[in-house]
Amino acid sequence: MKKLIIGIGGMTNGGKSTLSKSIQEHVPNSCIVAQDTFFKDDSVVAVDSNGFKQYDVLDALHMDGMMSDIRTWLKDPESFLTFRGWKTSFPQIPKADEVYVLIIEGFLIFNYRPLNEIMDKKYFLTIPYELCKKRRCSRVYTPPDPPGYFDGHVWPMYLKNRKEMEETVSDLVYLDGMKSREELFGTVYEEVMLEIQRLLGIFHSSL
């Protein structure tokens, strides 16, 4: 059995969940581990001098819990898929020819070294400030963003986290989140399927 680990990261509302879901739906034996499901309880998230909850930092996340889930997948991807309900609607592929694909999705995945070390391919979705603010303001998080949160916490932390990421990670593939859902899906899907074929020893010739 072969394994492939894809990271789909990027700024808030860049389209990470949308892209990850469409890849998962089309790639056989794939599943998603999403960083957003590992936020700590609101009561333990730090608050800054302006009263803003510090959600956009690694400290606000149970990264140990996320790694533990990923280790479970690494040990036995097939059982992980079955027990976590990642049913596949694809025809059963012979076992020897299987590649299991893990999609790691989140806004701070490339700022966490243990994750960086295990990912085979790293995508980073970006959108301009105005669009990011517009999309973010039309969403409701739990707890909801207080007034001024985007400019007072989310955007400054994004700039800080992105700088740190770019100082430590060199193999990122940037994706323009302004492109259509279909185009983004097409680009990533094609690369993932090529990588799966490469792992299975299926080579293509342009001749």
Ligand SMILES: Nc1ncnc2c1ncn2[C@@H]1O[C@H](COP(=O)(O)OP(=O)(O)OP(=O)(O)O)[C@@H](O)[C@H]1O
């Ligand atoms: N390519 C796209 N073009 C236009 N709108 C998009 C595109 N991708 C996603 N969206 C929309 O943008 C919003 C944010 O998308 P999504 O939830 O996928 O982002 P995200 O990066 O996972 O956000 P976050 O992790 O900050 O919650 C949604 O309303 C979604 O429908």
Ligand SMILES: NC(=O)c1ccc[n+]([C@@H]2O[C@H](CO)[C@@H](O)[C@H]2O)c1
């Ligand atoms: N518990 C949550 O999912 C939660 C709570 C508060 C804020 N957020 C925001 O999620 C984004 C990442 O997807 C970050 O920008 C957080 O501010 C999430």
